[in-house]
Amino acid sequence: MGVLTETAMRLRDQIVASRHARVALRADLLRQTEERRTRVSALCAGFASDRAGAGRAWFGPTPGERRAAERQQQREAAENLRAKARERQGSLAEETAKAQAEMRPPLPLKGEPQRHAAAKVVMSPHARPLAASPPRVHKPPIKGSKKH
Numbered sequence: 001m002g003v004l005t006e007t008a009m010r011l012r013d014q015i016v017a018s019r020h021a022r023v024a025l026r027a028d029l030l031r032q033t034e035e036r037r038t039r040v041s042a043l044c045a046g047f048a049s050d051r052a053g054a055g056r057a058w059f060g061p062t063p064g065e066r067r068a069a070e071r072q073q074q075r076e077a078a079e080n081l082r083a084k085a086r087e088r089q090g091s092l093a094e095e096t097a098k099a100q101a102e103m104r105p106p107l108p109l110k111g112e113p114q115r116h117a118a119a120k121v122v123m124s125p126h127a128r129p130l131a132a133s134p135p136r137v138h139k140p141p142i143k144g145s146k147k148h
Helices: 002-059 063-103
Strands: none
Touching: none
């Protein structure tokens, strides 16, 4: 019985080793397949780029490329206008600040705190006079629940 057991154990070890080799081979094939897909995609993209370049050389840019170029030029022109407007606003703000600084009265001396006069209430001739609010009426609480 010892020979049969040893043979069965050896057979089991060979099956396990074969299974591990199959799993490793499958993983390696998947990795190689993915690498080949990547390379083929890059090659196809290169061919498409070369073909498009040849088409542009022979026939000029496509209508879609012309529209894209026009849109890009419009965006750049709009951005340039915005930049110039921001520069103008900045210079106008500086000029306004300078003019306001020149028009301000001199600051009071720090010896005494500045006192402000109380605000006057001015009524418009067309404004209605304020009416007194009506007195609050006391209502008794509701007894019980109402059923409809």
